[in-house]
Amino acid sequence: MSENNADSGRPVLSLVVPMFNESDNVDHLFARLIPVLDGFGVTWEVVCVDDGSRDDTVAKVVAHHHKEPRIKLVELSRNFGKEKALSAGLHHTSGQAVAMIDADLQHPPELVGRMLELWREGYEMVIAVRSGREKESAVKRLSANLFYDLFAKVSEVRLPQGAGDFRLLDRKVVDVLNSMPEHTRFMKGLYAWVGFRQISIPYDVADRVAGQTKFNLFRLYRLAIDGITAFTSVPLKVWTFIGMLVAAFAMLYGLLFIVKTLILGIDVPGYPSLIVAVMFLSGVQLISLGVIGEYLGRVFSEVKHRPLYVVRNAYGCKRNIPVGE
Secondary structure, eight states: OOOOOSSTTSOSEEEEEEESSOHHHHHHHHHHHHHHHHHTTSOEEEEEEEOSOSSSHHHHHHHHHHHOTTEEEEEESSOOOHHHHHHHHHHTOOOSEEEEOOTTSOSOTTHHHHHHHHHHTTOSEEEEEESOOTTSOHHHHHHHHHHHHHHHHHOSSOOOTTEEEEEEEEHHHHHHHHTOOOSSOOHHHHHHHHOOSEEEEEEOOOOOSSSOOSOOHHHHHHHHHHHHHHHOOHHHHHHHHHHHHHHHHHHHHHHHHHHHHHHHOOOOOOHHHHHHHHHHHHHHHHHHHHHHHHHHHHHHHHHTOOOSOOEEEEESSOOOOOTTO
């Protein structure tokens, strides 16, 4: 994409950095990030989004903002989750290209320069894809592979294997994402759904500078459920099919019982088989109700039209009205 410098108030590059209890990483982040951004030879801004941190992350970022005004901060009123924190960051950027990066420096900021080169060549989305998951636990690797395989089979969109939020978006892509009012924000799916001209580049995930990851298996499970229910209705259709199979099995079993009674007569009632049948059917019903409840819960969340997030303070950028308010 060509850089239009006619609007001197709009930087070429905006960087979105979501943060949650990243106090130990803030100084390391800016010590490495600012020289890298200056080396790109373009105008830039960094929009940090504090997602309800309970440590002194906000105070440290504000201190850096006073020293470097191009570092900006959007402080949310509580923890809304990374997906909505990313949305808040996108709403508050003004750059012609917008990149997202983690605060723990697992995403190498130097790679953003390569992303800018590909953006100038005409790509509207440059996706950084991790080279491997060797540093993750076996359970997490297995869970990730199962999710990507399942999502590819049931969803209308395709997620690049190993792709996350580390990517660069053209302004037109950001504007489309900002116009989406939905509250179930599975960002990886939204990136894939909007389309545009995309290209992937590999990168090696670095070790965290400090602190621990905020994503445990339960949060990853909830994110996976959000992603599947936000982009496909196949789970609802699956349980319709399962219901038909169970009904067909019951009819066949009933016919078998009638034939057996006509030939051999009435035998002693089988209480164990009756209990097993009742518990099996009850389990099928409860699981199907749970699937319906997941979708109904998302409808309930959407129809309330609450804002995606609430901004407590904004340093260096306007307090934009979030989608849904």
